[in-house]
Amino acid sequence: MLAVAIAIGFVILSLLSPAFLTEYNLYVMLRSFCVVLVVAFAQMLTLAVGQLNLAIGALGGLVAIAVGGMMEKLGFPISAAVGLGLLIGLGGGLANGLLTVRTGINGFIITLATASVFTGINLGVTESIPFYNLPGPFVAFGVGRFFAVPYLLIPPVLAALLLALFLARTAPGRYLLAVGGNAHAAELSGIPRDRIIVLAHALSGLLAAIGAILAEAQLGSAQPTIGADWLVMSFAAPIIGGAALTGGHISVAATALAVVLVVLIQNGMVLAKVDPYWVQFLLGALILAAVGLNRLRAVRVEAA
């Protein structure tokens, strides 16, 4: 159904706007797709185990300025800075997971608190001043393209494929979905539930870091505000993609399609020169519609 909606949107947009199918516009669209996709995956993994992560954006912001700072102020080579940035993301996610599991406190409040801590460190260190002088090759990667395909698209696509493989074909991936599907049953089957929840949070942190570094390359600078507007988006895509909110039922492909749909709508609005505020409005409406549709389907299944 999502694919149909996307196809229709694609046809309408190409008919209505001659600018839509130009190589440059496709490049722009694919480029804006990258960060959102990874961010949606970051949330999807926590939703998979029946948790949520409010700290994705905050952690992303922290990683972005850390990587920027390491490259600009400390003169680290790109690979080292990126590697350390990914480690920070992994560590932040690990902290979220361990705190949630060890204390048994609702993940919402834990990640609300850690989000504030991450943002606090970010702002305290940078005092809101971005790093503008990033190394040339890093920035070049952010703008480079092969016809309409931006280089920036490579990491998210790789991440999507690996994630799909991980969830479908590896033991930890299956355990992750099993814990989300029925935590008690998973535990009785000898699956280490707590460790799996920590794993989901850690991977979520790692993906948030990837998203942050991509955003940084895309912008060509390390803005402390990177991640500030990720929250709604991160939930929107997995939910529109049909992730059951109780966990256990997620789909990499459906989430990716939902991101395509949202990006398409965004792009269409830009082309139609509509007020950009409509995007925010529609995002909320889309989530509610998806939730309502899910509900309707559940009722119909019950009645049948």
Place this chain on the structure above:
Amino acid sequence: MRVTIDSIGKSFPGVVALGGVSFEVHPGEIHALMGENGAGKSTLIKIVTGVYRPDRGRLLIDGAAANFASPRDAIAAGISAVHQERNLIPRFSVGENIMIENLPIRRGLVDYGEAHAQARRFLDMIDPSIDTRAEVRRLSVAQMQIVEIAKALSLEAGLLLLDEPTASITDHEAQALFAVLRRLRSEGKAIVFVSHKLEEVIALCDRVTVLRDGKVAAAGELIAAMSRSRIVSAMIGREERVAEIGPRTFARGTPALEVRGLATSLGHKDVSFTLRQGEILGLYGLVGSGRTELARALIGDARILAGEIRLKGAPISIADVSDAVRRHRIGYISEDRKNEGLILAHPIRANIAITIWPRLASRLGLLTRRLEERAATPLARKLDIRTPSLEQQVGKLSGGNQQKVSIAKWLAASVDVLIIDEPTVGIDIRTKTAIHELIAEITRAGVSVMLISSDMPEMITLADRILVMRDFALVGEIENERRYEPMSRRIMGFIHAGLEAGESQQEASHG
């Protein structure tokens, strides 16, 4: 594998589930574990499988102390189990569910071909008709039960525990299971078998241990040397048998609640009965026969599709639970006190007064603690709720006192009809009698009670008339003569007549 259970004890807030239980399971035997509801069987199984940790005592595996921190440790030690509750991942395939503890991995990836092939092997032992690639959530209850069994078999464990494995499967499938169990026995495996069906136990098992009230009533007796009646009396404990509440003089009063041709969204078809004023009407049936669901429909918690409900002769329609309670004065005490009955974190006072908050409030709309106390205190005294203060959190009371609070809140609401679901689950024998007397007493004050219970002695002690339910329909009605043997035989007769009919039907649909 030799498993020694050495004076194991386990308590939960308000109830001692196991009080020092000892017995031994030998390799190459099928050991029956029997006892009434709440005797401690499931708790014991959860301790052996690492779900709970014992408060006292030791578990020895082949003579060595085992200390399981989680089910994972128990599985690693070679113990597998079929638990009473469903433990499958709904959106996973049958094959993956069976193999989840041991997914075959090739080059780092799950080898589904191999997984389904192996799952097939274990599934075939019981029922070859289930597709290993089907999603578990699409299966019937019986099929899920079979998947659970196959999953437990797949571990090829040294000790296999089965908690009511035959509760929802057909006789045919049960026979297949028994054949597998006999073969495992001959291979030297130890098997613990929990069932309430005596015939099964006698036909299958070598020895039996009986639990009663968290203690061992018979330890590892040879089945061949035990008669049917000796097992039953060990379970019930003749000398501690629920005290008779005395002959009930109950006048055939006017109908309090009449139900005619009721059909519900939960699956009831054409249910009709009459509950008379001051009567205790029993509703007996196996778990899953639709008794609790009937109660839910009567209090407006499920949609009524057809039929008529009359209260004191006048037809009524029930919009929702609040309507049933506040307008029609029908109350319901759930068997699940913790999740559906009481608000454990709130004080006794609030739990009793909750049903009448809007009525209690003063003319200004204010509801003070004092008003609640005034309503709750006489009831707490009358029902003899043992507590230092009405401000005590209900969660800190014993099971029996919690149940008294449940009854008190409906007395506060001055209900005409009270449906009580399993009133004495998790309540020790002494308090049980007090609860029974209490139920009898409130009917003398004019309340009409519908009693749902799986506890046959309780049913025969309390009820004036007994309805038997099977597959969401009423199949029999018996005037209670209060003599245990003939009554229980007649009730089980209704149920078994149905079971056999149901099975042949199911088989027909299989073929």
Place this chain on the structure above:
Amino acid sequence: MSLASDIELRSGRRAWLSEQSGAIGLAGIVIIFWIVFASWAPGFVSPFNLFAISRTLAIDIVIGFSTMVVLATGGMNLAIGAIGVCSVMLAGYLMQKLGVPYPLALTVALLLGALLGWANGVAIVRSGVNSFIITLASASLYTGGMLILSKAVIYNALPPAIAAFGRMRFGFVSPLLIVALAIGAALVVLFRFTALGREILAAGANARAAQLSGVPVSRAIIVAHTLSGLLAAAAGLMLLSRLGAAMPSIGEDWLLPSFLAPVLGGALLSGGSISVVGAMIGALLVTTIRSGLLIMQVGNFWLLLFLGMMLLLAVLLDRYRTVYAERRSLGRRA
């Protein structure tokens, strides 16, 4: 009889004290912070700063209440900031563009807040989806709608009475704080002394048990969300009075403080247990730290870090307190 009631009374008093032990401990922490700030930065207790604190505190308290009333049902409301800003912008529009007199404009704005909250409640009850997702989406919807309609303009030519109220002072106390305290008193009455308030708490503590006891749980949830919307609107309008202008950026940073105040004050996230007084002291702690850091010129940048650590510490402490209490009561029985 007299003996029995005496015992009940005494244990009642003890129960009240133990109920308030969290709030008392929290008050202790606040006092320590005040001593520290006052001795390190004398400007902290200057009349001007006290007045500034009382104005900010008033708004923080009402924002906290707005979340607290839905926490009572075991739900949450992420749309508080969005509802607040919608009400503020509507009030601004009515007064500046249409010349509506301010009492009417403020009333209509409050009603809008209640309406948006009511819509949240209805959507939650009807869909059966958890309040987190519904209010996350509605926050986006409301904010987007507000921006589309208002074109993100600032209304700063408001009737002078609005800003005058914000500048008014009794000694070093702003009348805004009196409004907040009055709302607090009303909430105490609601949750302690009315059937409706008790029903909301019962629905939060154990929805199923409450429902089977005849409590209309869906209605309780809708009422709580309506009230939450109303309080969010009230907080927005109080902020409007403090700022003297209606700005579309209002409410963006409400999420953290809205949870901090009630959670520090001892509200259970799982529902059924809140403390009005605790939430007020929680808000006081947040305001104190914010003002103290500002006065000590640590900079606003580190504030979030402090608040985040504070929240973590608070929930961790609370966790260990309950675990300890459970262990003690179990030990006593055995």
